[in-house]
Amino acid sequence: xxxxxxxERASELQRRxxxxxxxxxxxxxxxxxxxxxxxxxxxxxxxxxxxxxxxxPMLHLQDRDSATGHLADSVGPEKLLWASPAFxxxxxxxxxxxxTVHFPVNANLPQPAGEYGVELSGxxxxxxxxxxxxxxxxxxxxxxxxxxxxDRSVLRRLYRMKAIELIxxxxxxxxxxxxxxSNSAWREDRGHLVSDEIGAVIRRDFGTxxxxxxxxxxSWKTKPDFDLAFGVGEDPKSVLRAxxxxxxxxxxxxxxxxxxxxxxxxxxxxxxxPGRIHLQIMIDQENGRMMVLSPFGEKLADLxxxxxxxxxxGGLQLTNKSGDIRVERLRxxxxxxxxxxxxxxxxxxxxxxxxxxxxxxxxxxDAAQKQFLVHTDEGDKQLAENQVQDIVLAxxxxxxxxxxVISALFTAGGRASGTLIKIEQGKIWLQSAGxxxxxxxxxxxxxxxxxxxxxxxxxxxxxxxxxxxxLEIDGLALRGALAxxxxxxxxxxxWQPRNTKAGSPLxxxxxxxxxxxxxxxxxxxxxxxxxxxxxxxAAAAGGGLRAGVVAQAGAQAGGQxxxxxxxxxxxGGPKPKKGEAxxxxxxxxxxxxxxxxxxxxxxTFKSAISDATFIPHAQIQAIELMPEAKSTSxxxxxKERLLTVPRMQRDNPPTHLIRxxxxxxxxxRLLTMNETELAVEVRLEKKTVxxxxxxxxxxxxxxxxxxxxxxxxxxxxxxxxxxxxxxxLTFFATRxxxxxxxxxxxxxxxxxxxxxxxxxxxxxxxxxxxxxxxVFHQWQLTAAAEPLANPDxxxxxxxxxxxxxxxxxxxxxxxxxxMLDGTKFVLAENRAHVLVLDxxxxxxxxxxxxxPQVDKVAREFADQGVKLVAVNLAxxxxxxxxxxxxxxxxMPVALDRQGRVAEQYGANAIPxxxxxxxxxVVQRLFVGAGNHFDEQLRAxxxxxxxxxxxxxx
Numbered sequence: 001x002x003x004x005x006x007x008e009r010a011s012e013l014q015r016r017x018x019x020x021x022x023x024x025x026x027x028x029x030x031x032x033x034x035x036x037x038x039x040x041x042x043x044x045x046x047x048x049x050x051x052x053x054x055x056x057p058m059l060h061l062q063d064r065d066s067a068t069g070h071l072a073d074s075v076g077p078e079k080l081l082w083a084s085p086a087f088x089x090x091x092x093x094x095x096x097x098x099x100t101v102h103f104p105v106n107a108n109l110p111q112p113a114g115e116y117g118v119e120l121s122g123x124x125x126x127x128x129x130x131x132x133x134x135x136x137x138x139x140x141x142x143x144x145x146x147x148x149x150x151d152r153s154v155l156r157r158l159y160r161m162k163a164i165e166l167i168x169x170x171x172x173x174x175x176x177x178x179x180x181x182s183n184s185a186w187r188e189d190r191g192h193l194v195s196d197e198i199g200a201v202i203r204r205d206f207g208t209x210x211x212x213x214x215x216x217x218x219s220w221k222t223k224p225d226f227d228l229a230f231g232v233g234e235d236p237k238s239v240l241r242a243x244x245x246x247x248x249x250x251x252x253x254x255x256x257x258x259x260x261x262x263x264x265x266x267x268x269x270x271x272x273x274p275g276r277i278h279l280q281i282m283i284d285q286e287n288g289r290m291m292v293l294s295p296f297g298e299k300l301a302d303l304x305x306x307x308x309x310x311x312x313x314g315g316l317q318l319t320n321k322s323g324d325i326r327v328e329r330l331r332x333x334x335x336x337x338x339x340x341x342x343x344x345x346x347x348x349x350x351x352x353x354x355x356x357x358x359x360x361x362x363x364x365x366d367a368a369q370k371q372f373l374v375h376t377d378e379g380d381k382q383l384a385e386n387q388v389q390d391i392v393l394a395x396x397x398x399x400x401x402x403x404x405v406i407s408a409l410f411t412a413g414g415r416a417s418g419t420l421i422k423i424e425q426g427k428i429w430l431q432s433a434g435x436x437x438x439x440x441x442x443x444x445x446x447x448x449x450x451x452x453x454x455x456x457x458x459x460x461x462x463x464x465x466x467x468x469x470x471l472e473i474d475g476l477a478l479r480g481a482l483a484x485x486x487x488x489x490x491x492x493x494x495w496q497p498r499n500t501k502a503g504s505p506l507x508x509x510x511x512x513x514x515x516x517x518x519x520x521x522x523x524x525x526x527x528x529x530x531x532x533x534x535x536x537x538a539a540a541a542g543g544g545l546r547a548g549v550v551a552q553a554g555a556q557a558g559g560q561x562x563x564x565x566x567x568x569x570x571x572g573g574p575k576p577k578k579g580e581a582x583x584x585x586x587x588x589x590x591x592x593x594x595x596x597x598x599x600x601x602x603x604t605f606k607s608a609i610s611d612a613t614f615i616p617h618a619q620i621q622a623i624e625l626m627p628e629a630k631s632t633s634x635x636x637x638x639k640e641r642l643l644t645v646p647r648m649q650r651d652n653p654p655t656h657l658i659r660x661x662x663x664x665x666x667x668x669r670l671l672t673m674n675e676t677e678l679a680v681e682v683r684l685e686k687k688t689v690x691x692x693x694x695x696x697x698x699x700x701x702x703x704x705x706x707x708x709x710x711x712x713x714x715x716x717x718x719x720x721x722x723x724x725x726x727x728x729l730t731f732f733a734t735r736x737x738x739x740x741x742x743x744x745x746x747x748x749x750x751x752x753x754x755x756x757x758x759x760x761x762x763x764x765x766x767x768x769x770x771x772x773x774x775v776f777h778q779w780q781l782t783a784a785a786e787p788l789a790n791p792d793x794x795x796x797x798x799x800x801x802x803x804x805x806x807x808x809x810x811x812x813x814x815x816x817x818x819m820l821d822g823t824k825f826v827l828a829e830n831r832a833h834v835l836v837l838d839x840x841x842x843x844x845x846x847x848x849x850x851x852p853q854v855d856k857v858a859r860e861f862a863d864q865g866v867k868l869v870a871v872n873l874a875x876x877x878x879x880x881x882x883x884x885x886x887x888x889x890x891m892p893v894a895l896d897r898q899g900r901v902a903e904q905y906g907a908n909a910i911p912x913x914x915x916x917x918x919x920x921v922v923q924r925l926f927v928g929a930g931n932h933f934d935e936q937l938r939a940x941x942x943x944x945x946x947x948x949x950x951x952x953x
Contacts, residue, residue: 056475060099062451063498067091068475071101071443075422077405086473086512087504088491095405095420097499098451100190105175105447110412112161112169113143119157120150120434121394124407125169125414127161133365133372137436143412144445147437154434155393158362163353163389164213165334168206169413171327173447177204189326190450191409196324203232205315206332210286214316215295217329219276224252225322231285233313241307243283243290247321252277254292256305265301267292276328282335285312297343297357350374350383351390358383362391406430407450408441416441417452462499466739467756471495473512482514482755485736492717492733492741493763506717511764516755517724576627581605583615584622585747586701587720588728588771595623598673610748617655619747622698622776629695632663637903642667643700645783656680657698657779658689670697683843700781716743720767721753722760729753730767802915802924802940805906812916813904817871817894820880825869825894827916833867834944835916836937839896839907841873842883847911850929854913855891857937864945865918871896873910913937915944 056068059082069084080098081090114128118140131147132139138150138158171177173188185200186193193202214230229242243256247270255264268277279300282291288306293299318327338355350358350372360376370385407417408428416439418430428449430439464481471478480497489505496503576582576592583591583605593607602616603623642665645653656670658678666689668680678689716732719741731751733743741753741761755761762770771777802808816826827835838854840847851870858868870893872880880893896902905914905925915924923944926936 056104058102058475059093060102061093061097061478061497062099063097063479064099065478065497066476067478071423071428073422073424075424077419077421080420080423084476086476086507086510087495088507089504091497091504092500092502093497094499095451098406098449100188100451101449102173102188103443103446103448105173105411112166112413114141115161116140117159117161117166117169118150118155120154121156122154122417122433123415124417124432126416127412127414130158130365131367133158133362135363142414144410145416145439145441148439149436151434151436152393157393158391160385160389163386166331167208167334168330168332171330172409172411172413175447177202188448190407191415191448193318193327194324195320197320198322200320201317203315203317205233205313208314208332209334210284210310210312211335211337212283212285212314213333213335214281214283215279215329215331216281216327217276217278219274219326219328221274221324223272223323224270224275224325225320226325227319227321229317229319230281230283230290231313232315232317233311234315238311238313239317241311242313242317243281243303243305245279245281245292254290254301254303256288256290256303258305258307260308261305263303263305265292265303267300278329280340282339284335284337286310291339293340297340299339299342348394349392350388351392352383352387353389354387362393405452407452408439408446409448409450410441410445411447412445462501464498465496465503466736467516468498469514469516469755469761471497471512471514473510476512482736482741484738487735489735492736492743493719494736506763509764511766513763513766514755514761515759516761517759519759580627582624582627583607583620584624584774584776585615585730586619586621586771587730587767588774588777589720589730589747590727591748595625595673596675598670598678600671612748615747617699618701620699621701621774622696624696625691626661626695629661632659634665637900638898641899643779643781645781652684653700653702653781655700657700658694659696659698660693661695662693667700698776698779700779702781714744714746717763718767719743720762720770721758722762722770723757724759802913802926802936805922805925805927807906807914807922807925810922812914812920812922813901815901815904817896817901820872820877820893820895825892828920830867831918831920833865834861834918834941835914836866836868836941837905837914837916838868838870839873839902839905839910839912839914840870841910842875842879844910846929848883848887849931850911850913850933851887851889851891853929853934854937855889857934857941858891860938861941861945866941866945868892869894871901873899873902873907915940917944 057070058066058068060066067082067084067086069082069086072081072083072090074081077095079092079094081092083090112127116130117125117127118130118138119125126140126142126145126148128143128145129141130138131141134152136152138152138155139147140150141147171191171193173191174186174193177186177193179186179200179202181195181197181200185197186195186202188194195202208231212231216228218224218226218228225247226245227247228245229239230244232238232242241256241258243254245267246253246255248266250270251266252268252270253264253266256262267279278295280293280295280297282293283289288304288310290301290303290305291299292301316332318325340351341355341357343349343357344359347359348361350360350362352358358374358376358381360374360381363373363375363380365372372383372385372388372391374381374383405418406420407415408430409415416430416432418432418435418439421429421431421438423429423443426443427440428443428446430441432439465483466481468479468481471480478495478497480495480500480503483494483496483503485492485494485505491505491508493506494503495506579594580592581595583593583595583603585591591605591607591610593605593610595603595605597604602614603620604614606613642657652669654667654669656668658666658668658670658680660666666680666682668682668687671679671681671686673679673691675691677691678694680687680689714732716734718730719733720728720730721741722728729745729748729751731743731745731748733741735742739754739756741755743751745751753761812827814827816824819825836854836858838851840851842848854870855868858866868891870891872893873896875895877895880895884890884893894901902910902912905912909927911927911929913924913926913929914922917923924940926933926940
């Protein structure tokens with residue numbers, strides 16, 4: 001129902017409603033306009049105060065480069081010095097290269113201090129006390145800066161803070177705002193709030209009262225499409241009933257809609273291209289009124305849309321529905337409820353506290369009498385200070401003086417601009433046109449410094465000493481080039497950013513990279529973020545290639561998908577000659593050549609790219625004996641088993657993983673290799689394997705500790721050069737000259753790299769981080785879970801009673817296995833029995849301790865339908881028979897050769913004993929065993945067996 005809409009307004013609202021039709025039903029305009037907004041408000045996240053406190057100052061340059069650090073002391077208007085923890089000495093940047101310096105601030109910004117606020121024609125503003133005003137100058141005691149003598153010609157406006165009851169002046173950047181969307185949904189640019197992300201929402205609660213006054217200036221580069229709501233709260237529904245400014249088709253409108261009423265007024269038409277709007281908005285939430293005025297008091301809209309139960313909210317919310325929007329000015333204050341008078345824009349004037357306007361020039365201010373002398377067309381007038389609200393001294397704002405090359409933005413809302421004099425002892429000194437004194441602003445009172453070079457001419461590119469790249473270090477991204485380091489430099493890496501005349505050496509122990517060419521997004525070769533899970537130790541035990549105990553790549557495990565690409569072939573690398581192998585070192589270096597021998601000390605080889613002929617085991621990660629062999633895929637569970645060290649093998653773990661040319665794997669200890677065969681040790685048994693069928697050998701290092709530091713520490717800076725074909729060369733750089741970085745490798749001797757021929761240069765711990773992500777480095781051993789054993793004589797709930805597993809109460813996974821006697825066992829075909837499944841292996845001490853107890857108890861209940869099946873994990877029939885003979889046991893054994901059934905039953909540690917009822921449901925599951933496990937198992941079977949079972953006995 002539209003109560004107060006004129007015919008034109010009602011027509012516009014109806015057009016808006018038609019625009020919002022969806023799925024054959026009419027959606028109220030307010031709902032359609034806010035559906036994205038409401039979705040976004042639930043995701044609003046405020047910046048954490050603690051995180052803000054930990055932030056470092058951040059330098060942003062005109063070319064969008066950035067670096068954390070702090071301003072260092074400097075003298076002169078042409079440059080500033082930036083001390084970054086990544087460099088041994090401060091970097092020198094020309095003022096023309098500065099975009100902003102952001103300082104860390106808390107969300108709770110200080111309020112403007114003082115009785116008065118003063119605005120200058122260039123946009124600067126100060127808060128403080130009015131000391132003197134005459135025809136030549138204003139003497140103003142600016143808070144935190146001291147007395148300033150300001151030339152009358154640069155004054156624009158003077159206002160009493162108490163009279164206008166200012167609550168907030170800004171926007172002063174993003175601190176204190178709540179933002180939804182991506183990390184860059186809203187960004188700060190020279191203190192303004194900017195967004196070009198569709199649906200980005202920003203909100204802040206100013207705690208404004210029912211009567212509030214807003215002054216806002218918005219601009220855009222293309223075409224605006226925003227929604228600005230006044231008087232919103234934390235509840236998203238409050239947005240639905242708020243007064244708002246919105247973009248409808250090609251107009252900016254003011255409107256409100258409640259359940260009973262609606263009203264809308266077009267404010268201005270939007271022309272194509274860049275534009276701006278500067279408005280005053282008065283809101284009376286209790287009486288449902290919104291007034292919109294021009295900056296000069298011209299009334300543009302007066303909406304009166306009441307709601308049944310008015311609620312007062314103190315927030316403002318802006319949504320960028322599409323296009324782009326920039327908030328340049330925002331002032332929030334209290335309103336006395338009186339409508340401001342319209343004014344003649346081009347005239348100097350005084351706004352009086354009763355709402356009247358007096359046109360005239362202020363001649364002077366008598367500080368002792370607290371009076372203004374005003375010259376009007378009707379003569380001179382004396383006005384008491386408490387009568388004056390606002391004084392417009394020069395209505396037309398002048399453009400920013402080109403000499404005002406830097407602006408200091410204060411956390412309390414003010415701004416000071418000028419040429420840089422110096423930075424010293426925690427202060428910045430500026431000389432501002434029209435102000436007698438130099439302005440000395442404490443750096444801790446600022447939230448940003450803004451450079452104005454882009455308002456004039458961009459800095460001219462200066463020549464760089466070598467190929468341009470991008471230096472990336474935590475908290476820093478600077479384009480530039482390596483500069484000559486000279487002999488005996490503390491760090492061979494001297495970085496000279498763009499548009500600077502000199503570089504600075506990188507700090508000691510800093511880590512990062514120089515990117516010369518961005519890598520193409522590769523197809524993932526290894527499933528990211530998946531850590532090897534703890535698996536049954538016996539399942540990963542060795543065996544012979546092409547034997548039954550060898551896992552076939554691509555097999556299905558336990559009925560689950562095995563689709564994990566193993567893809568051992570690296571994405572890039574050297575192009576070996578026919579018959580050559582490729583050695584992969586711990587840091588990622590790759591060396592093509594002939595591998596002639598492997599012994600207990602390491603690998604002997606011949607390579608055209610290296611004078612070295614021997615590399616110790618500690619520095620080898622893998623050898624591709626057949627680089628042309630195709631990559632394969634391996635079940636994720638299978639890979640986990642291959643990388644799990646059984647408990648009984650921890651003192652003698654496997655050291656190598658050997659892959660045949662057809663995809664079989666053998667986990668072993670490689671003893672030697674010659675031109676014809678490999679000698680390996682598999683579970684303390686020595687075997688020989690023909691070399692002709694071996695595609696790859698992967699070293700299973702017990703941890704990455706050895707890779708965390710080089711084998712030898714040589715003079716210089718440790719670097720790694722990455723070429724486009726995947727080649728990596730790691731060495732200690734001692735000199736950079738021209739375009740060549742030179743140094744020494746502890747393995748390969750003298751090294752020389754031309755930065756014009758590489759894609760990246762890594763340094764510091766970034767080398768290890770990069771190596772850890774390489775294909776062969778993904779193969780890392782992990783220890784199997786410890787078998788659990790119950791203390792002697794203990795029982796009760798939990799694992800001791802077999803009720804703690806998530807499998808208890810669920811249908812037992814069905815399976816089929818070969819039995820040791822040559823028959824087959826199918827779980828589903830044994831519903832006539834209460835089954836006891838005992839998962840075990842001959843090498844498992846607790847298993848050997850528990851098996852006689854399990855066998856004894858199962859026999860006791862055999863006439864009640866209890867059947868024992870001992871499930872052996874990944875051992876040969878001969879190994880099983882030997883163990884049974886040693887234990888003097890005669891029990892049915894199922895052969896889980898690849899550990900698939902163990903995976904289905906979650907046997908992450910053995911022994912594991914499972915009781916399955918006749919209904920096929922898991923009734924008990926025990927992990928581990930103690931000396932009195934027979935008593936626990938006996939009690940469990942008694943509880944599981946039905947009265948009919950017991951009567952059968």
